Amino acid sequence: MPSLSAGHRRRRMPDPESSDEGDDSPAPTNPRDSGPSKRARTGQDSPQLSDDDLDHSTMNGIGLRQNGNGHSEGGFQPGAITRVKVNNFVTYEDAVFSPGPNLNMVIGPNGTGKSSLVCAICIGLGYAASNLGRAAKFSEFVKHGKDQATIEIELQRKPEDSSNYIIKVRITREGDKRKWWINGSEVPLKSVQQLVRGLGIQVDNLCQFLPQDRVSEFSGLSPVALLHETQRAAAPPEMLTWHDELKDLRKNQKSIQLNVETDEETLRTQEERQEGLRGDVERLQERAQIQEKIALLESSVPFVEYNVKRRHYLECRERAKEARNQVTALEAEFAPTVQAVNNKEEYHHRIDVAVKERKKDLQNSERAADNFFTQVEEASEGIKELEQKAKSERDGEQKRKQQYTAIQQKIADLEAQLKNEPPAFDGPEWNAKIRAEEHKCREIEAEQRQVTEKREDLDRQGLDVRARVGEKERELATLNSQQGKNISLLRSISRDAATAWEWIEANRDKFEKDVYGPPLIECRVKDPRYANVIESIFQKNDFMVITAQTSADFEILNEQLLGASHLRLADINLRTVSRSLGQVRNSPLSTQELQNLGLDGWALDFVDGPEAVLSMLCGAVRLDRIAVGLNDLNESQYNALTSSAVSTFVSGRSHYSIQRRREYGPGATSTTTKSIQNARYWTGQPIDTNDKQVLEETLKGLRENFQVMKVESGELKEKLRQLSEQRSTILEAIKILKAKKNEAQLIAGRFQALPGKIEREKENYQAMKLVSENYRARMREIEAQSDELVLKKNALSIEYKALIQGIRTAHLSLQEARFRLIEAASDVESLKEQSSDITRRLEEERQNYERANQEYKEVKAKAIAVHNQCISILAEGNNKEYFETIDKDLTIEQLEQDIDAEKSKLDYIHDGNPGALREFETRQVAIDRLTATITTARTELTSVDNSIARLRARWEPELDKLIASISAAFAHNFEQIGCAGEVGVHKDEDFDLWAIEIRVKFRENETLQQLDQHRQSGGERSVSTIFYLMALQSLARSPFRVVDEINQGMDPRNERMVHERMVDIASAQWRSGSTTVRTIWPAEEMDEREVMDSRPG
Template sequence: MPSLSTGNRRRRVPDPESSDEGDDSPAPTNSRVSGASKRARTGQDSSQLSDDGLDQSAMKGIALRRNGNGHSQDGFQPGAITRVKVNNFVTYEDAVFNPGPNLNMVIGPNGTGKSSLVCAICIGLGYGAANLGRAAKFSEFVKHGKDQATIEIELQRKPEDRSNYIIKVRITREGDKRKWWINGSEAPLKNVQQLVRGLGIQVDNLCQFLPQDRVSEFSGLSPVALLHETQRAAAPPEMLTWHDELKDLRKNQKGIQLNLETDEETLRTQEERQEGLRGDVERLQERAQIQEKIALLESSVPFVDYNVKRRHYIECRERAREAKNQLVALEAEFAPTVQAVNNKEEYHRRIDVAVKERKKDLQNSERAADNFFAQVEEANESIKELEQKAKSERDGEQKRKQQYAAIKEKIAALEAQLKNEPPAFDGPEWNAKIRAEEHKCREIEAEQRQVTEKREDLDRQGLDVRARVAEKERELATLNSQQGKNISLLRSISRDAATAWEWIQANRSKFEKDVFGPPLIECRVKDPRYANAIESLFQKNDFMVITAQTSADFKILDEQLLGASNLRLADINLRTVSRSLGQVRSSPMPTHELEKFGLDGWALDYVDGPEPVLSMLCGAVRLDRIAVGLKDLNESQYNALTSSAVSTFVTGRSHYSVQRRREYGPGATSTTTKSIQNARYWTGQPIDTNDKHELEETLKGLRENFDVMKVESGGLKEKLRVLGEQRSTILETIKILKAKKNEAQLIAGRFQALPGKIEREKENFQAVKLVSDNYRARMREIEAQSDELVLKKNALSIDYKALVQGIRTAHLSLQEAKFRLIEAASDVESLKEHSSNITRRVQEERQNYERANEEYKNVKAQAIAVHNQCISILAEGNNKEYFETIDKDLTIEQLEQDIDAEKSKLDYIHDGNPGALREFETRQATIDRLTATITSARAELTSVDASIASLRSRWEPELDKLIASISAAFAHNFEQIGCAGEVGVHKDEDFDLWAIEIRVKFRENETLQQLDQHRQSGGERSVSTIFYLMALQSLARSPFRVVDEINQGMDPRNERMEDEGVVYCEWGAYAEGS
């Protein structure tokens, strides 16, 4: 990003008190050490910075350097940032930044707001927080304790514009809202984004905008992705479009080629198979011709059949006409006799109708008589009901006379009670007595609640004390055990390591395989005599390493112990071991050969522990390659060792390290010797008595406190019992008082109700007397109704008698008609018997006619059906001329003989492969289709090849020119720090595999090597990344570039190289421009 202050180029002197780096030595590839993986944050809270602006404590310790012509607008590209103003944003309350047109470098300790400025640029230009890799919500960037934050960014105008662009955004914490302005006018976010894109600003491109938390992401970009991002940053927009089009065209080309090869191979196979079927096909064609002729003959059957049935139809028609004529003549001859029989049958029919009508009249008369009889019965029932009603009235009068006496006695008794008035009822007095007792009860209940709460609180305290006693007892038991001793020792050395080990033991279910604790706990020295020698090989961090066996387990440990979890431990190391001890161990010689050098064995042979931990120690401490011995060496043994494959050994109280320079000959060796200290950890010494004494004293105090609480709880329990008894007594007293009150109230209420009861009884007496007075009137009414019903019954009886006489008359008439019907039937039967011969002859002739006519109709229907079948066959349009020439006299038998002859021919031609013809035709259609497809595919492939060649001829030269420019700038940057580098393009047949190839050399005796995570250290990769970004700067279409924490992951040497290179390159560019 552009710089903020002037000053001579100088090296930054590392400060051992406030260095941003931890351990200068590079960490192992598969391990993460919290002290070296990321610079430690200062303990200062950003929210506690002074609110007096950038030039006071908020910027204390930040050196702002600007390279160029100060604040002059000269040299600014359109879209470059000329001013950034923030208010209540993250750590800043009010701050204004005025970057220059060239290099701007922001330097300062951790927590002083460098990354906050980067966040302000990203958010202020309309991009999301996801590009920062930090907070997910915009409201989280508002300064702690404030409701709103404001960012204002001024961008250099284009030559045709009058003034610079000023973009302003206000972030509201509540609701996570943003509001935008452009040059003082409110505008939607899409207008801001459109303006930013129009100026060539790509905050979402890591080649242009690289926040601190995404540096590792950029470093991890694949070469293919790096080419894509490079084109976005430095190439014209159409180049990226051309590249995408080439990818699509190549993908389409591969698909067409693959399909074309498949189709051509399929076509060759199909043509070869087609030739093998020709013989079978010719035989099948001859057989098909015969089958076609048989089918034609068989289809001729309906036409021959029609001719036969037509001749039969004409014959039947003539016979039916002749039979009809004979029937008509016979019927005319016997017409008079038949007429007499018909007349008698008509008379019989009319008599039968009369019988039915008279039978119906008889039924109507019977129904009318039944109706009158039902009315007579209904009158009888009504008379009985009135008699029962009269009886009920008499019985009721008798009961009312008895009620008179009862009511009079009750009235007399109530009036006697009214003369004896009970004592007056005083309700308030009774209520006062009850409330007094209830008040006493509430006071006792309140006291009970207080005592209960106090006892429950005491019980809770007791449970807490008991839990603490159990915890301290476990700690004491653990301290007394060997494992406890080790954990106590681990905690005294590193509380972070002890906390991590406790977390692992509590969460073992989360891991795929076993995770092993620090070697201090997991391992021991088999022979205490070798403890001094073994411990001299270990650094302090080596004792604290936690070992995982899978990458997934390592990731869990990294996130939970070192990452953004609640623990965030620092003083621990994590390593991954995936190979067995047998695969890792690489001792220079067998153990027994060491005896001739005066050594006892390899250090690994004297350490006992889990195999994965020992494998880790072989890689970290090289226990398998360091020899140990208890005795000092003589001169001959020492000389022999320095010439052997053993480079490190410990004997007696000395540690030897031999360095050999083979380029100067076998005698070019140097030996470093240092004394070893006494073992501190694997000594088997007793536990710390102070810790044990403190635990025992704490345990004693807790137990005494628990006993006191127990006694106090017992006293509270007894007090609750006494209060409960008192409350029960008061509640019983309240119950008795309420019962007495209710009884007195009931007596008083009953006395007050006596006048009303007397009045109601008197009213009841008058009501009974009134009903009794109306008794005679009701009886006279009942007698009158009864007389009326008797008269009605007599009248109905007379009418019923007349109806019965009518039924008798109708019955006689019906019998007369039945007699006449019998007589008419006899006459008809006699006439029919007399003319039976005539009738039989007519009937036989009629049946003869009907049979002839039925046969005529059937034959006609059959002929019509066959005729329709022939019409359907002719309508199909096949062989019409053949059917029209069929001989009219041909019979079915002759046609069947012709069909049998053709079938005999068919039997001599066998169908060896019945499906050959169908297979031949299907395959021929497939061959035709494949031929057309191949022709089309070849034409399409030719078109695609031409498109690729045309597009590549435009894109590839431009890309080569761009990469050549980047490589020249990249190599020049490396030359300034005494190293070498170049950038090239890996070209592949597939355009989606084209990639950036970066080759670097950091040492004189090296050649240019591919830049990757295996060949270069993290610092060297960071330097290469920065120089690549600088090489892009002169070519980039972007008006500015931002890199946060440019020295992330560098050791002091690489940091100085990068700092000198960046400043030199920028000053050189400025000098050339001046």
């Protein structure tokens, strides 16, 4: 089998742990240019390899071999990998792989980078890293210490294309970015994926691409999932589409069938209930018909009433017309007599107008006389005012003569005062004295403020000291208690945790349930001998966890303790426990079983504390799953424990952790051991006397300091009292000085005002003298004004007398007119009395007409109202023909009799179930709707049934044919190793339950059994898995397949059988030009000659 060349490299690639790196100059390799290869060196060769050895065979200890003699370009299927080149990828710095067209095996020890080639193929073809089951980010595949990695994959071209497809990707560590090229041109990832899909490559199909970390996933595929993957790998694409369509159609079919059954059951129930109501409904329908007739008759009342009103209206109209004609005839017959009365009434009216006019003239004359009388009165008042003014002038003159002497005496007194000048007033001197005293007062006030501030500061210090004394007393009391010892220990370990616990203690009313402090405080070791063992299980943070029992309490703790706006603590852990200890505890063995294995019990059995805290520790520390014992184990006990369900235990002074790899078999285990330290926390040691002594000394110093502050505060208080007295004395002196200053200032002001007062008094004297000199002139003027008013009064009196005479004349004229009015009224009354019979008859006829006309209007209005009501009823459009056929001679009494007759019928039909009719009609609507729904659903169901039948007729034969081919190849593979196997299809009504059934037999005395994880060993399942994949080869629709470490869990015999069978199959496929297969094989102990000698050809 020709070698799978690793390319021309100048130096050996370093081990993954090595930091020795050098420059590589890889030369492009084409499978068409490859010549005969040398045999590869194995791990048994000397570690010192030559460049020639490296150029042809070995890279990181991996033996790369290709079964076959080499092929021309036609040996590769379109899409097959002809070359893989990597740079700075995982463990590789520079490497080129040139696989052959058929079976390619990569053999080497674990850790030499075999799976890295698989990763390069997956990532280089544009698939996600999740298909590898390893790192989630592409940047994690970049070689350590490098910024970029490059993968270049060359795929065999299609016959119609001129050159192979070269896909290149560059991965940048920073930002986890990728860049793609196809044949040297930069393209988006989508273009790469389209090219790969077009070549039939399915890296995401475990039947075609099976990485090492997903071998167990493929082995664990459910039969249903295996059928899906098999169709993806070996069947035409439309078969998977048909299967999916059948699944959807079956789901739709089941849904429709369920709906139809439900609807039919509902329909039967509804129809049965409908029949039960039919008797009540018929009675109710008859009752409803009578009620409708009654309603129709009652609605006819306005029409009958209108006919009655109309007849009455016509009668009233005729009566009003006759009454009007009668009035007209009487008025024509008695016209002369009425005219004479009218003439007299006209004369009476004219006389009445004359009386009113003369009365008006009299009123005007009286108003004019009143006006003149008012003017005479005003003149008389003016004369009296002038006489009073003259009297006032005489009295004033007499008074002024008396004041002359008083003013002259006052002027003499003021002049005498002016000669006696008082002492001069010195304002600045007085102000200086006052300011001096005020300055003293301000100095005292400043000193008062200083002393007050000093005392207040001292008092604040005293309060602080007193608070610290109380705090230290409480700390000392707490330190003397066991709880205090624990809190003191907690504070020494984590001040944040101690602060958090103090806050919780002070705010318990804020929580829904109890919140528990750190296990360091809440828990204890039941037996001190186990303190070392138990503490070895804990990390430091596990001792500091605060436990809440509800999510709401957890949110409060998170906000108050960790929130940026509150305590902002850092060194604390918060956890929530919602399940009880019984629900959480999950110990794999009983205590008795542990003791039989040489251990004392589970760690949980030796810790005492609140149930919620213990539940939290079961989840965080696994107290319920870690076994402990004080004594060391012997070898048999240790071996028994490593084979049991116990994965962690502490025995004596050692801590053991067992790791198991189930994929490598039950014996694949590794154990980590570490020594345990002495307990630091749950030791039960006495209180630290040094802490207590420090507290007591601090408390003593605080108390002494407080006494000193108290004495100083008393002294400052006495000083304030003295300063207050001094300030009061100075304020009194300032008050006296200001009073004396004001008095002196007042005396000086009065003396300075004397010249002005004398001058003003002299001016008053001269003014009075001037008034006296004008006295006679004013008296003459008053007399002249009085004479003028007397003359005016006399003239007005003469005119007033003439007006009085005019009033007398107007009054006589008014009396004459009034006499004539009385005569005219008498004549009118006489004529009216003579024609009273005529007037009475006319009045009676007019009243008769008014009554007839009023009745006519009222009847007309009522008829119109009823008529409008009838129009409204007809506008509704119901029973119009019936209303038009109502007998016009029908009376209201007859209509009421018809209504009463129908009501009597209604009384004989009782309303037993009033809601029956409504219920019947509602249910009937539902029945009709449900019947239509069922009909539609049955039609749809028939359509779905037909679609399923048509699609199944196309899909099922193809699937049976495919599985038969796989089963034949699978059975043949098993026959070649002396075993038996077959593949079938489990068929079900539900197409999503169709599945692959693999049955195998590895022993002579066995029958074919279902392949699962319970009946077969891991190695047998691995053999079955690889044979199933090999059975797919002849049906493959992919240009290549990759299987990484399919031999996981196989024993050497199975490895050898599978290897030989793979070589045989590859030989046959190589001759037929079938799919390329790449297998990663970690078995270092396999002889290379066995690999090489098994090559075909």
